[in-house]
Amino acid sequence: NTGITPLHCSVANDNPDCCQSIITSTGNVNPVMTTKDMRFLTPFDYAMLNNRPKCADYLAKENGLPGVIYTGIMANRIRVAWRRYRRAKYGRSRPESPAPPTPGKAPLLTSRATTPDRIM
Secondary structure (H helix, E strand, O other), X not given: OOOOOXXXXXXXXXXXXXXXXXXXXXXXXXXXXEOOXXXXXXXXXXXXXXXXXXXXXXXXXOOOOOHHHHHHHHHHHHHHHHHHHHHHHXXXXXXXXXXXXXXXXOOOOOOHHHOOOOOO
């Protein structure tokens, strides 16, 4: 199943009136279909790749996005939701890190061999 939608089919026929009625009834301008080489195409991508200028213009006016941008937006939403879930379940996502050392001052190291009770 490639996920081709009626909107993709109306773009294939370069019919902006059909695109308008589908978008009006579904409210989705950016349904995504998958190609054989695992690329994600929105109807706007499909119109641009297949030289369908009337549909491409209409979809651009309706805020149609290229698949790369749309899938990036969706991935970001998933990432934010995952972080919220982790924060709610486990608290802070990272433990507090120790304070960095003060620049220019090396930490004082002592060894047991140089303590006064061991020197003879």
